[in-house]
Amino acid sequence: MGKQRVAIVGTGQTFHKSHRPDVNGQELINEAVGRALVDADLTIRDIDAIVIGNMDHFEGINYVDCWSVDGSGGFMKPVIKLTTGGTTGSTLAIGGYHMVASGLFDRVLVIGWEKNSESDTTGAITTAFDPVWDRLVFAGAISGLAAEAQAYMARYSATDRDGARVSVRDRKHACNNPYTQLRKEVTVDEVLASPMLADPIHLLDVCPRSDGACAVIMAGEHIAEKITATPDWIWATANRHTYTYLGDANFGRLDSLAAASREIYAKAGIREPAKEIGVIELYQPYSFAGIMWIEDLGLTGYGQGAEFVWSGATDMDGEIPINPSGGVIACNPIGATGLIRCAEAALQIMGKAEGHQVPDVDLALSTGFGGCFWSDILLHGRRKPDF
Amino acid sequence: MDSAAIVGVGMTAIEKNKIRDGFADMVWEAVNLALDDAGMTIDDIDNVVTTSNDFWDGRTISCMAVSDASGAREKNVSCVEGDGTFGAFYGLTRILSGSYGTTLVTAHSKGSESVSSLITNAAFDPIYQRAIGMDMVSACAMQANAYMHRSRTTPEQLARVSVKNHGNARHNPKAQLPMAITVEEVLASEMICDPLHKLDCSPVSDGCCAMIIAAKDRVGTAAKPPVWIKGAAFCADAFHLGDRDLSRAAALTRAAKKAFDMAGITDPATQVHVAELYDAFTYQELMWLEAMGLCADNQAGHLLEAGVFDIDGTLPVNASGGLLSGHPVIAAGLIRMAEVVRQLRGEAGGAQAKDPTVGVAQGVNGLCGQSHCVWVLSAES
Amino acid sequence: MNNSLKHIEPMVHHSQINVPYTWWAGDTAGRFLKTLRDEQTIMGTRCNHCARVTVPPRKTCPTCFTENQTWTAVSDQGTVVAFSVARRQLAALVKKVPVIFALIRLDGADTALLHTISQVDPAEVTIGMRVRACFSKDAGATIMAISHFVPTN
Numbered sequence: 001m002g003k004q005r006v007a008i009v010g011t012g013q014t015f016h017k018s019h020r021p022d023v024n025g026q027e028l029i030n031e032a033v034g035r036a037l038v039d040a041d042l043t044i045r046d047i048d049a050i051v052i053g054n055m056d057h058f059e060g061i062n063y064v065d066c067w068s069v070d071g072s073g074g075f076m077k078p079v080i081k082l083t084t085g086g087t088t089g090s091t092l093a094i095g096g097y098h099m100v101a102s103g104l105f106d107r108v109l110v111i112g113w114e115k116n117s118e119s120d121t122t123g124a125i126t127t128a129f130d131p132v133w134d135r136l137v138f139a140g141a142i143s144g145l146a147a148e149a150q151a152y153m154a155r156y157s158a159t160d161r162d163g164a165r166v167s168v169r170d171r172k173h174a175c176n177n178p179y180t181q182l183r184k185e186v187t188v189d190e191v192l193a194s195p196m197l198a199d200p201i202h203l204l205d206v207c208p209r210s211d212g213a214c215a216v217i218m219a220g221e222h223i224a225e226k227i228t229a230t231p232d233w234i235w236a237t238a239n240r241h242t243y244t245y246l247g248d249a250n251f252g253r254l255d256s257l258a259a260a261s262r263e264i265y266a267k268a269g270i271r272e273p274a275k276e277i278g279v280i281e282l283y284q285p286y287s288f289a290g291i292m293w294i295e296d297l298g299l300t301g302y303g304q305g306a307e308f309v310w311s312g313a314t315d316m317d318g319e320i321p322i323n324p325s326g327g328v329i330a331c332n333p334i335g336a337t338g339l340i341r342c343a344e345a346a347l348q349i350m351g352k353a354e355g356h357q358v359p360d361v362d363l364a365l366s367t368g369f370g371g372c373f374w375s376d377i378l379l380h381g382r383r384k385p386d387f
Numbered sequence: 388m389d390s391a392a393i394v395g396v397g398m399t400a401i402e403k404n405k406i407r408d409g410f411a412d413m414v415w416e417a418v419n420l421a422l423d424d425a426g427m428t429i430d431d432i433d434n435v436v437t438t439s440n441d442f443w444d445g446r447t448i449s450c451m452a453v454s455d456a457s458g459a460r461e462k463n464v465s466c467v468e469g470d471g472t473f474g475a476f477y478g479l480t481r482i483l484s485g486s487y488g489t490t491l492v493t494a495h496s497k498g499s500e501s502v503s504s505l506i507t508n509a510a511f512d513p514i515y516q517r518a519i520g521m522d523m524v525s526a527c528a529m530q531a532n533a534y535m536h537r538s539r540t541t542p543e544q545l546a547r548v549s550v551k552n553h554g555n556a557r558h559n560p561k562a563q564l565p566m567a568i569t570v571e572e573v574l575a576s577e578m579i580c581d582p583l584h585k586l587d588c589s590p591v592s593d594g595c596c597a598m599i600i601a602a603k604d605r606v607g608t609a610a611k612p613p614v615w616i617k618g619a620a621f622c623a624d625a626f627h628l629g630d631r632d633l634s635r636a637a638a639l640t641r642a643a644k645k646a647f648d649m650a651g652i653t654d655p656a657t658q659v660h661v662a663e664l665y666d667a668f669t670y671q672e673l674m675w676l677e678a679m680g681l682c683a684d685n686q687a688g689h690l691l692e693a694g695v696f697d698i699d700g701t702l703p704v705n706a707s708g709g710l711l712s713g714h715p716v717i718a719a720g721l722i723r724m725a726e727v728v729r730q731l732r733g734e735a736g737g738a739q740a741k742d743p744t745v746g747v748a749q750g751v752n753g754l755c756g757q758s759h760c761v762w763v764l765s766a767e768s
Numbered sequence: 769m770n771n772s773l774k775h776i777e778p779m780v781h782h783s784q785i786n787v788p789y790t791w792w793a794g795d796t797a798g799r800f801l802k803t804l805r806d807e808q809t810i811m812g813t814r815c816n817h818c819a820r821v822t823v824p825p826r827k828t829c830p831t832c833f834t835e836n837q838t839w840t841a842v843s844d845q846g847t848v849v850a851f852s853v854a855r856r857q858l859a860a861l862v863k864k865v866p867v868i869f870a871l872i873r874l875d876g877a878d879t880a881l882l883h884t885i886s887q888v889d890p891a892e893v894t895i896g897m898r899v900r901a902c903f904s905k906d907a908g909a910t911i912m913a914i915s916h917f918v919p920t921n
Contacts, residue, residue, distance in 0.1 A: 003485040580856070
């Protein structure tokens, strides 16, 4: 026992869809778990502990960790639930990392899931806000994001075409990912012609609602190398969940992502992220985030995100491809979404991303977004970290 | 295991209805008590784990409400949903991983703000079970019946748990229901759900507990002697009540065995000196004692009558008054840990057991003890 | 609490989580509920690995974690393995107290089904008692298509 390095050795996802009436939540979870076990060539008996999460009010089931054991395989195993809103999936990945890194467990199964078709997503999200201060005057996620985009556009003279370009990119990438939900290419003009949801956000700028689950198996150093020749080493994790009243937010900047990424870069000795990182799976729930947040990640200077995206640098064949999977705009089973980013980054490192594989990825970044402008980050590497 | 220790604990008073305190107010109070207890400031805290439940709090992302009050601003932070013992476990792994030197763990809830029957009804499967109309009380009453049937434990023995724990609470200034009552009064109290009388059930409560866990190389900066974490483990049983032998707690047995193994304890009944168990209902204290191997099968009721589990007995159980004397869910298990810490430090006042060096605490998630987390703590490294 | 606030009247904001849910039973529970509604037959699944019959049915065996399940009808009669009697009208209750909740192991099943027992004096219910399902045609494809259980004699 004692602290150890951690690697991802297997991943599994459902074929994410807008609606899965053929399965209940436990059964949906089971599909992802089964695929992850096959991917790692393990059985459920090999799993020492399970970390699971979702957002309670999307399914209306209390103590989901307990309820889901038939599907998760948690019978007579340690099962723990983490939940932090939109960041839940990435929070789970960070949780799995620490469980293994502690040396108390060698093989941990991490599961994120959501059946968003079972409830009114906006109604449930609205209950996240303070019942006394915010809830009566604020509805859902989109209004906050629209305010962020407006503030950015005012500050840096960006346009809705810039946002649309990001959507075009992710929707094109999604066509190469059989597991994702929306696989249809669009043009900038089609994005701009789609219905306006909250100015400047059009329908094709935002993520859909999805039913889906993702499972990731993490293992300790010595076991990981026996399971696979190409484990995805988790180099570092960082997050910032500072509570932000909507009126206090630095609209137009994602300070949490800036702070968490600087912590990651310092831990890993990264000086020029755009050059050193090979691929990013960015939790980007709407297109404008793909401009703003890459600035907060330090890939470009402030106000230069749009130019960077228009240059093609973040496309599949660019300098630093972003969201080869199609990202959140193509599918968003909320409690799974952050973990899907982590799993997709792992696929890139392990060389298993098939039709959306970026060649020769040495370092990958996956992120989570949620709460009130919160950010989680994991740094993945092909090489074992030397720290 | 002795690579981490508890160096600070703080808890609010447990009350029926804290009308003047919101979630953040309670957390702020408990966190500052824990920091004072550890002789630390928030700058000494490397990372934070909050513990809450969206159903009990009536709020999606319930952790959002308490991150400021937990001092999580600009720190790495996470949120466990479930009992506080599980939050503490995750906090422990974040230290053992080498990522952080100290973890602040908080757990809170305000049972007064919702309807516990409906909140726990939502833990039943929506397709197969929920419409039947059960809640935590009716489910646990069923388990009580199954346990009593198997072990031949009597209603009088259950009542004695209530008498003991409410009596113990008289020494605990933070307890909600200190009472001098008799077995007859328990048995004469309102029958809520056969076989559980009102005084067999814990009350609905508001409260918060905070705890600071430190890596071995950081305990030296704390104000008080550390309480070492010798073992910690958790385990979940099947979800469907009908899949389990409801008269036993197989998951608790497994979790306890692992925790005792980690601590090098081979005979818990003699090597453990004080226990704080999850007595949401009277029968649970007896059932959990047997499942953990703290006494022999079917013997808990008899040993209770013999005074073994009294404050001056050989194994004081819930000397603090337990959950029967105040039950803020989520915080409940973390409070059990904090009470063991107070015992091992010799700070328990009138409830103090005689020179304990090893104590166990337990937390529960889900219906009828589906999932348990067990901690073995020691004053000695 | 800050002492300077002690004279402030506590304010309460009453609200509720009001989110409509549509729980999809899925193919497995769906088949169970349809058979219950249309044929008044209680179905379980038998694990091809451990041979345990679970009621209600599962898509995967909860203990073996295998997907191969065979459908099998079980009896509408069974044995009480645990019960409780709700006496106080708590909020989750849908029937008037006293309500008898029970775990019933149906003949042919290895796990017990959660339901209610009616038409009997609660004082006469025991562990080991034999009971039989009564069906309701008004409850649709829900678990309440079994309206309750009654003693067999």
